[in-house]
Amino acid sequence: MSDIRVLIVDDEVDFLETIVKRLQDRGFIAKGAENGEQALDYLQHNTVDTVILDVKMPGMDGLQVLQTIKLRWPLVEVIMLTGHASVESGIQGMQLGAFDYVMKPARLDDLLQKIRQAVERKKLQEEKIHRAQNQ
Amino acid sequence: MHASGRDMNQNPQQEQAPAWLEDDRLLQAHKLAALGELSAGLAHEINNPLAVIRQEAELLGELLVPGILERFPDGQDIQDSLREIIRQVDRCKSITHNLLNYARKNDPIIQAVDVNEIVEDMVRLVEKEAKCRNILLTRDYQRDLPLVFTDAPQLRQVMLNLLNNAIQSITGRGEVAVSTRRGGPSNLEVRIRDTGCGIAPEYLERIFDPFFTTKSPGQGTGLGLSISQKIVARLGGTIRVQSALGQGSTFTVTLPINETGSNHA
CATH class of the missing domain: 1.10.287 (Helix Hairpins)
Structure with a gap:
């Protein structure tokens, strides 16, 4: 699982630090952002494969950040993390192009599996575009 | 060629649509594309x-x-x-x-996915709301289903939509039963059954039309089922509905297992 670049966005700093560390321990290039603005700024300057995004944050909320990411970097896959099972926000998130909507707390193994699937999807999409350009 | 995903039959025996109806559906598909x-x-x-x-x-x-x-x-x-x-x-x-x-024309990205897992993830998302509304959510997933080659996020969108509709259709106590099973040698079925208000026979043919809604103004845009139907058709599958007014509805999504089913609409 080397060189997969993951950005985790969550306003709970304790949660953020721990998950970044656990992902790094497993060989991911993991980076944390404490809010939407920080996340978008990081994406502006760095290449990321998958974003793990908390739905409920002060400032820009997760759905707004998701919308901006899919608009500006459509190939970046976004996994939404939610503590409150709001069906309405789930529907909106999936419509806005989220890869998945995961309930907190999620088992790390499940999350890893989802990250791998999201990264595979990104690669497939990149290959598709590459093929279309070379035709 | 896949006819379409709009098999709507109250009577499960009437699976095969007559040719004139197919033509009509094709015309309808063109109209919908223009409308889109x-x-x-x-x-x-x-x-x-x-x-x-x-x-x-x-x-x-x-x-x-x-x-x-x-x-x-x-x-x-x-x-x-x-x-x-x-x-x-x-x-x-x-x-x-x-x-x-x-x-939006979303070209599907085909990956091997575990349908049970996708369904369960979406069920968990609606579970709390179901509980709050005194709705019993039951699952019956067939084990050892083969992986399906399909577009995972688009399938999640469909499942969430159908689950949400099922819950919204129930006032008071009720039940939503979710099940998966092998439908045949080359497909899987996901079934979402509710004990909600059901759909009047005269509406049954229109529920997949864009903007058609039976919800009160402001409660729904009438696009959920239309989008879901479009997605499933693009994935090579079908959505069928059986319903009896006042007794509930059953939505059955049939998905092809192999990648061959994913001809682009």
Whole structure:
């Protein structure tokens, strides 16, 4: 699982630090952002494969950040993390192009599996575009 | 060629549609494609004036500094009225947003996915709301189903939509039963059965039409099932519905297992 670049966005700093560390321990290039603005700024300057995004944050909320990411970097896959099972926000998130909507707390193994699937999807999409350009 | 995903039969025996009906459906598909493009253009155009209206209403709100309103006898009404303008603009925004989503041509990205896992993830998302509304959610997943080659996020969108509809259809106590099974040698079935209000026979043929809704104004855009049907058709599958008014509905999504089923609509 080397060189997969993951950005985790969550306003709970304790949660953020721990998950970044656990992902790094497993060989991911993991980076944390404490809010939407920080996340978008990081994406502006760095290449990321998958974003793990908390739905409920002060400032820009997760759905707004998701919308901006899919608009500006459509190939970046976004996994939404939610503590409150709001069906309405789930529907909106999936419509806005989220890869998945995961309930907190999620088992790390499940999350890893989802990250791998999201990264595979990104690669497939990149290959598709590459093929279309070379035709 | 896959006919379409709109097999709607009250009677499960009538699986095969006559040729004239197929032609009609093809015509319908072309009409819908044209409608999709028109909708996208319309949605873009309307979003701009909506943004202006919202901004001006917010500005008015800011100009009404505390104290000013007290000099008017109807001060509170002015504030309520402004709030309502913003609320209705947001309602329009959600409609245009859905329109754009409806029109968007999402080429599926095909991956091997575990359908049970996708269904269960979406069930967990609606579980809390179901519990709050005294709705019993039951699962019956067939084990050892083969992986399906399909588009995972688009399938999640469909499942969430159907689950949400099932829950919304129930007032008072009720049950939503979710099950998966091997439908045949080359496909899987996901079934979502509710004990909700059911669909009147005269509406049954129209429930997949864009903008058709039986919900009260503002409760739904009438695009959920239409989008779901479009997605499933693109994935090479079908959505069928069986319903009896006052007794509930069963939506059955059939998905091809192999990648060959994913001809692009």
